[in-house]
Amino acid sequence: MARPADVAGPGVFSRPASGLIRVAGSTDVFIYNVGLVSVGIAIALNQYYGPSLYQGAGVWLATLLAALGMLFVSVTFYCYANVFPRSGGVYVFLSRATSPPVAFILSLVETVVLLYYAAFAASLIVTVGLSSFFATVGSVAANQTLIGWAASVATPAGTFWIGTLVLVLAGVLLATGTRRYFSVQKVLFVVAVLGTLILIAVLLLGSRGHFAANLSRLAKLDYDGVLATARQNGFTTRSFDFGQSVKFLVWPLLPLLGAVQSVALGGEIKRVRRSQLIGMLGAVIATGLLIALFDGLAAKSFGYNFQGAIGFNSLNGVANGSTEATVGAAPWFTVLAGILTGNVVLAVIIMATFVAWIWFWIPAELAYTTRTMIAWSFDRLAPDRLGYVGERLHTPVVAIGLSTAGSVVFMWLIAYKSIALLSLIEALLVAWGVAMAAAVVFPSRRRGFYDASPVRWTVGGVPVMSIAGGVAALFFVYVGYLLWNDPIAAGPMFTLHHLSREFWIVLGIVLFGVVWFAGTKLYRRRQGIDIDLAFRQIPIE
Amino acid sequence: MPGWDQIHLEAAALVAAASERGLTLRLVGSAGIRLHCPGAAAALDRRGRPAKDIDLVCAREHRKGVRALLEQRGYQVDRDLLVAMEGTRYAFTHPATKVEIDLFVDRLQFCHTIELRQRFARHATTIPIDDLLLQKLQIVQPVTTDLMDLAAVLETHEVAAGAGGAESIDAGYVAGLLARDWGFHHTATANLERLVAAGEAGSRQSVAALLEAIEAAPKSLKWRARARVGERVQWWQDVNERAVTY
Numbered sequence: 001m002a003r004p005a006d007v008a009g010p011g012v013f014s015r016p017a018s019g020l021i022r023v024a025g026s027t028d029v030f031i032y033n034v035g036l037v038s039v040g041i042a043i044a045l046n047q048y049y050g051p052s053l054y055q056g057a058g059v060w061l062a063t064l065l066a067a068l069g070m071l072f073v074s075v076t077f078y079c080y081a082n083v084f085p086r087s088g089g090v091y092v093f094l095s096r097a098t099s100p101p102v103a104f105i106l107s108l109v110e111t112v113v114l115l116y117y118a119a120f121a122a123s124l125i126v127t128v129g130l131s132s133f134f135a136t137v138g139s140v141a142a143n144q145t146l147i148g149w150a151a152s153v154a155t156p157a158g159t160f161w162i163g164t165l166v167l168v169l170a171g172v173l174l175a176t177g178t179r180r181y182f183s184v185q186k187v188l189f190v191v192a193v194l195g196t197l198i199l200i201a202v203l204l205l206g207s208r209g210h211f212a213a214n215l216s217r218l219a220k221l222d223y224d225g226v227l228a229t230a231r232q233n234g235f236t237t238r239s240f241d242f243g244q245s246v247k248f249l250v251w252p253l254l255p256l257l258g259a260v261q262s263v264a265l266g267g268e269i270k271r272v273r274r275s276q277l278i279g280m281l282g283a284v285i286a287t288g289l290l291i292a293l294f295d296g297l298a299a300k301s302f303g304y305n306f307q308g309a310i311g312f313n314s315l316n317g318v319a320n321g322s323t324e325a326t327v328g329a330a331p332w333f334t335v336l337a338g339i340l341t342g343n344v345v346l347a348v349i350i351m352a353t354f355v356a357w358i359w360f361w362i363p364a365e366l367a368y369t370t371r372t373m374i375a376w377s378f379d380r381l382a383p384d385r386l387g388y389v390g391e392r393l394h395t396p397v398v399a400i401g402l403s404t405a406g407s408v409v410f411m412w413l414i415a416y417k418s419i420a421l422l423s424l425i426e427a428l429l430v431a432w433g434v435a436m437a438a439a440v441v442f443p444s445r446r447r448g449f450y451d452a453s454p455v456r457w458t459v460g461g462v463p464v465m466s467i468a469g470g471v472a473a474l475f476f477v478y479v480g481y482l483l484w485n486d487p488i489a490a491g492p493m494f495t496l497h498h499l500s501r502e503f504w505i506v507l508g509i510v511l512f513g514v515v516w517f518a519g520t521k522l523y524r525r526r527q528g529i530d531i532d533l534a535f536r537q538i539p540i541e
Numbered sequence: 542m543p544g545w546d547q548i549h550l551e552a553a554a555l556v557a558a559a560s561e562r563g564l565t566l567r568l569v570g571s572a573g574i575r576l577h578c579p580g581a582a583a584a585l586d587r588r589g590r591p592a593k594d595i596d597l598v599c600a601r602e603h604r605k606g607v608r609a610l611l612e613q614r615g616y617q618v619d620r621d622l623l624v625a626m627e628g629t630r631y632a633f634t635h636p637a638t639k640v641e642i643d644l645f646v647d648r649l650q651f652c653h654t655i656e657l658r659q660r661f662a663r664h665a666t667t668i669p670i671d672d673l674l675l676q677k678l679q680i681v682q683p684v685t686t687d688l689m690d691l692a693a694v695l696e697t698h699e700v701a702a703g704a705g706g707a708e709s710i711d712a713g714y715v716a717g718l719l720a721r722d723w724g725f726h727h728t729a730t731a732n733l734e735r736l737v738a739a740g741e742a743g744s745r746q747s748v749a750a751l752l753e754a755i756e757a758a759p760k761s762l763k764w765r766a767r768a769r770v771g772e773r774v775q776w777w778q779d780v781n782e783r784a785v786t787y
Contacts, residue, residue: 020622020630020781021650087625087787177627267625267786270779371787374624378787387620387787391605394628 022270028182029262029269029279030286031189032367035360036258037287038121039196040334043294044128044354045251047333050295051304052311053488056241057248059295065246066253067288069475070260073432074280075468076439077260081280083442083453085272088375089264089368090435095379097438097446100535104381105513106431111369112509113428115403116421118170118369119410121361122163126153128332129358130162133351135329136338139218140347150328160415164408170363171404174370175395178268181363188356195353196290198346199337203297206340211301214342220326223306229321230309237305250482250489252291254425257432258361259283264368273454294333302336310336366403373399379534380524381517423490423502426483433476439469543640545592548572549582551640552595556666558610564603565661569649569676570596571690573667578708584693584743590686594641598657598668601647604628608644616642625786632783652777653679653725670698671711675718678729681777691736695744700751710747712754720758723767724776730755 024032042063050059080093090110094103131154138146152158173181212223231237238244262269262279269275298307310331313321323331327339334354338347374396377387390397413419443450443463450456450465457464483490494503524531543551552572559566568576572595575582599607608618608631616633623631631644649655655675663669668676677683677691694710701709719726733748741748760768767776 020626020783021778022781086785092787179627267784270781375787378621384620387624389620389623389627394604396624 022268023178024182024262024265024269024275026271026275026278027186029265029275030282031182031185031360032265032364033259033262033279033283034287035185035189035357036261036364037255037283037291038258038357038361039192039255039287039290040354040357041121041124041128041361042252042255042287042291043298044124044332044334045254046291046295047298047307047336048311048314048331049251049488050248051308052235052315054244054248055236055308056238057244058240058242059245059248059252060292061242061245062248063252063256063288063292063295066249066256067284067292069249069253069472069479070256070284070288071281072468072472072475073436074260074284076436076465076472077263078276078280079439079453079455079465079468080435080442081263081266081276082272082455083449085266085269086375087265087267087371089261089372090431091372091375092266093263093435094431094438095535096449097442098434100381100532101514101517102434104376104517105510106434107372107376108513108516109427109506109509110431111372112406112505113424113431114365114369115406116410116424118167118362118365118403118407119163119414121358121365122166122407122411123159123414125166125355125358125362126159126162127330128334129351129355132329132332132335132338133348133355135323135327136335136351137344137347139327140338140342141344147328154329156415160411163411163415166359166362167366167404167407167411170359170366171400173363174367174400175390175393175397177393177395178367181367185360185363188359192353192356192360195349195356199350199353200293200297202337202341202346202350203294203301206301208301208303210342211336211340214339218327218339218342219323221310221320221323223303226313226321227306227309229318230312233313233316233318233321235309235312237308247482247486250479250486252288253479255291256284256288257428258364259287261364261368264371298333298336301340307331307336362407366400366407369403369406370396370399373402380529380531381520419501421502421505423483423493423500424505425490426480426493427502427506429476429480429483433473433480436469436473436476440466440473442466442469543592543638545575545586547638548592548595548640549575551638552576552597553666555595555597555610555614555642558614559599559603559607560665562606562610564606564610565600566603566607567598567657567661567664568596568667569598569645569673570594570643571686572596573676574673574690574694577664577667577670577673578697580697581693584697585689588689588693590689590693593686594643596643596645598645598647598649600658600661604631604646611642611644616640621786622783649676649679650778651676651679651780652681652728653722654778655679669711670694670708671714674698674710675715675729678715678732679725680732681728683732683735688736688739688741691732692739692741692744695736695747695751696741698747700747700754702754710751712751713758715751716754716758719755720760720764723760723764726755726764727772727776 046059050057084092086092091103091107094106131150134146135150153162173184215221215223260280310322314330323329323335329335334351337350341347374387376382377384386399387396388398443465459467484492493500521531552568553576556566556568571593575585611633616635619632629646633642647658655672657668657672660669660672674694677687680687699709700712703713704711719729733752736744737748
């Protein structure tokens with residue numbers, strides 16, 4: 001007979017008489033993480049940049065390698081999430097596992113990076129999502145108005161205003177309550193999965209010959225001509241190259257980092273052991289396999305070298321070699337899939353599916369940063385006002401508003417200043433890498449926390465948390481090395497001769513964090529509050 | 542830890558103050574049972590039921606007013622729960638008296654959910670005795686104090702076929718509610734049988750009458766479909782410790 005998971009045993013007052021019904025179940029957690037992976041963005045980036053700029057790379061292999069590395073990250077975060085079943089993400093773990101000021105500063109960096117990525121996703125909704133949607137559907141339906149819209153929405157003003165609208169919508173959704181947020185995400189998830197299944201069917205049934213014919217009819221491009229044009233402009237083809245595959249893994253890794261972000265919601269999750277297991281490890285495995293599968297399907301229907309050639313032409317502005325001139329949008333995977341169908345209804349479904357996938361990223365990212373801000377507030381590191389709950393909506397409207405406003409600022413920078421802060425990802429890897437490294441020594445250094453947790457598993461006498469943390473930390477170091485040395489994906493944040501924008505941003509955040517933490521500690525001490533006490537607190541569960 | 546006398550006085554004062562302001566606020570939990578009728582209070586005292594906190598439920602539209610009332614009386618809201626529960630649940634503590642208050646909104650959500658919005662008008666101080674009973678029947682793994690409360694209610698209140706006076710349990714209401722929800726039915730009947738097994742002689746007659754009414758009530762299609770699945774699938778909502786969320 002099943003027994004209640006969290007209801008304590010017999011005895012007076014041993015039952016949680018004032019117990020809580022938490023909001024998020026395992027399905028919600030899984031959807032939250034899968035949404036943050038944003039399968040649509042992953043496939044779009046993989047298939048656009050992989051065959052074109054990393055010729056010879058097995059996109060599928062790179063994806064699986066990234067997923068393998070993320071499995072160790074997810075096991076480590078899973079252990080943390082069980083030791084500290086609280087909301088607030090990496091900040092909560094680092095503040096209790098390392099030094100509070102280090103935790104605050106790194107989580108401040110993390111928050112800014114995630115707000116940038118929320119804005120980045122909103123910009124992708126416009127460029128990869130809507131612009132491609134109008135262009136492809138317009139081309140398939142021979143509708144010049146839609147094709148015109150494709151160009152209009154992709155302008156800086158279009159990108160900013162539509163992106164901002166999307167960000168504000170995400171903020172409003174969160175402000176209406178976590179329950180509603182999860183309900184909306186569930187509905188959209190079903191829509192996205194159904195659309196993805198249709199897309200898989202289209203790719204399975206569609207032939208390369210059919211695609212070439214549609215390409216000629218709808219995009220006025222000759223299949224072999226695209227390849228020839230690319231070759232004339234310096235594009236070279238390579239057979240499968242393991243080294244290129246490894247080099248490319250940083251691209252699928254970016255979306256896959258989202259698969260563990262339910263760590264932000266720890267305190268709102270029912271049956272943490274089960275839900276976080278399904279949510280984190282399940283999301284890494286499911287999305288890793290799905291994204292890798294699409295590489296095979298794309299190669300079957302479009303051809304690996306063709307994707308490389310058209311991407312190369314697009315990225316290098318080669319005239320008559322890509323879809324921009326005729327369809328009105330870059331040859332993102334979605335555009336090619338829409339051309340393959342040659343059918344308005346199917347094209348609409350495919351494009352809408354990708355918009356839905358990209359959408360997931362945005363409110364989830366804002367939710368993450370909101371939880372971190374509230375955790376700062378409750379630890380007295382930020383003003384009480386940051387944790388203020390509005391009397392009308394009963395949600396933390398100040399934190400949600402601040403997160404949304406922060407991402408709108410990045411939206412403006414992306415739209416009008418064309419700022420692509422790619423190497424910010426390196427700062428995120430440092431923040432998470434410290435958490436991974438801290439996990440190695442956590443079972444011995446924080447024995448009180450660890451011994452009270454349900455994750456005291458060992459392999460050969462060594463805690464699983466330490467093993468997973470060690471491997472994950474090394475993985476992040478290697479990925480950091482790849483990113484640092486890959487100017488396409490990110491490039492170095494600084495060199496002896498050049499300090500990037502991202503470097504100044506991160507330095508500014510760190511300095512701000514140091515001053516803020518020191519000032520707050522002093523201010524609270526004058527109020528008679530010792531903020532260090534919060535970091536020694538052992539969670540009640 | 543405050544004693545029953547203090548809790549009793551404070552609970553009654555709170556409901557009265559809310560009523561003066563036109564706010565719908567009712568007592569639930571063991572304090573609710575005590576204040577519902579002197580007989581139940583005496584039965585709880587005989588069993589040595591220790592004092593605990595004050596549980597209240599208010600109408601959704603009166604949340605703001607009730608919170609203001611409590612804060613004016615010196616209670617401090619639990620900020621963590623305030624954020625985590627998004628207006629569906631509040632907790633307060635009085636720093637001086639140490640009295641703790643749990644405030645629910647429109648319904649009680651534990652292992653099973655009891656909707657109360659349409660039930661406020663039936664009693665001026667507490668929720669109706671039927672719902673006080675259901676509140677104890679919905680616990681999947683009751684502890685000693687829950688069984689004490691359950692026994693006290695059933696020992697001091699007769700079971701009537703329909704809605705009788707304020708001091709009789711409406712078997713039709715209880716049975717009708719359980720006939721729509723197999724999970725709740727399963728938990729509730731198990732608890733009634735547990736009470737019999739515990740040798741609570743005073744409540745035996747009421748338990749038998751209630752079980753008979755529950756058994757006789759025509760079950761919904763949903764109930765019958767769920768009954769076929771039985772215990773193979775969890776039939777209650779998980780209730781977590783009220784731990785720190787952030």
